[in-house]
Each structure stands twice: as structure tokens, then as C-alpha cells.
Amino acid sequence: MKYLIVGLGNIGEEYRNTRHNIGFMILDAFAEASNISFSTERYGDVGRGRVKNRQVVLLKPSTFMNLSGNAVRYWKDKEGVEPENILIVVDDLALPLGALRMKGKGSDAGHNGLKNIAQMLGTESYPRLRFGIGNDFPRGCQVDFVLGNFNAEDRPMLNERIGVAVEAIREYVLAGIGNAMCKYNNK
DSSP, rough: EEEEEEEEOOSGGTTBBBGGGHHHHHHHHHHHTTTTTTETTEEEEEEEEEETTTTEEEEESSSSSGHHHHHHHHHHHTTTTTTTGGEEEETTSSSSTOEEEEEEEETTTOHHHHHHHHHHTTTSSSOEEEEOOOOSSSSSHHHHHHSOOOOGOOOOHHHHHHHHHHHHHHHHHHHHHHHHHHHHTTT
């Protein structure tokens, strides 16, 4: 069985440590924990490996967040992965910092990256892991907050929560979306 795990973010050094790039950060941590390395290929950085007897393809799209669907569709087709085996890892303003929510399908909830993926796949029926980035910003400053860096005092907790997200992805690959949701939602 093969899985496509996609971490959403924006390419470029100026975005490296921003809240919007938590998907890239989680995929980097997953790759390190799984001894998988990335290479630059069409539409992004791609890593291939195994989690026990399951094949995983990791993707960090180079298409910028709002056009992520182009990369997801290309790699879905190239690797022959069904939508139910595509996990999108994404930031979420509606969740407190570090909170995890895994779902088997759902709306884009106003997230332009998820909206584009749904358009390009022709369905909203694909799993996603939402990672809370909080919403501690003044009215009208959402873009600055999302594209801002995490605070230094958030780092220790953030690193621990990224580790939990890595565990949730492994659970999804090995035991399925239902088990991963039961084990890691609200944890």
C-alpha cells in the first residue's frame, strides 16, 4: 500500500520558519525520524521510503501554498495513490497553538491551499492533519501573523507538538485514519 504525505508551505528562505510553513516543518521531522531524504523533483521536494511494510512518498510542493493542488495532483497520478491515501498536513488558525485535528475529509475552512487541492483533485474526500497555529493577532493582521515566525518562547512546546504530529502520521499510515483520529485528536 502506498501513501502520499503532503506538507503545505511556501518555498524560499523568507518563509522557512513561518507559521504557514508548519506542514514543511512536520514533514522534515517525519523524514528525519524515518531516515528519508528529499530530492528536488517536479513540483517540489520529494522523499520516498517505508514505514514498516507501507510505502510513503513525502511531498513539499514548490508551487506556493495557494497552488498546491497542481503538485498534489501530479504526484497522485505519478505514484498511483488514491485520494483516501493522500494526507495533507496544514496549518490551522482556528486551533490553539499545537493542537492536532485529523479528519478523513471535509471543507477547506477558508484555507486557500486546501481549496486548490480540492479543485485539482475534484473532491474534498482526502485526509488532512491540521496543526493549530493559534490566532493571537489584532483584527486585520491575519496575513502578517500567518507569515510571521513562531515566538522563541513557543519553540520547546512547538518541537514537542511536531513530534506528536509525526507519531500521528505514522499511526495513519500503519493503522488508518479512524485509529489515528481516535488516538491523536484532542491529544
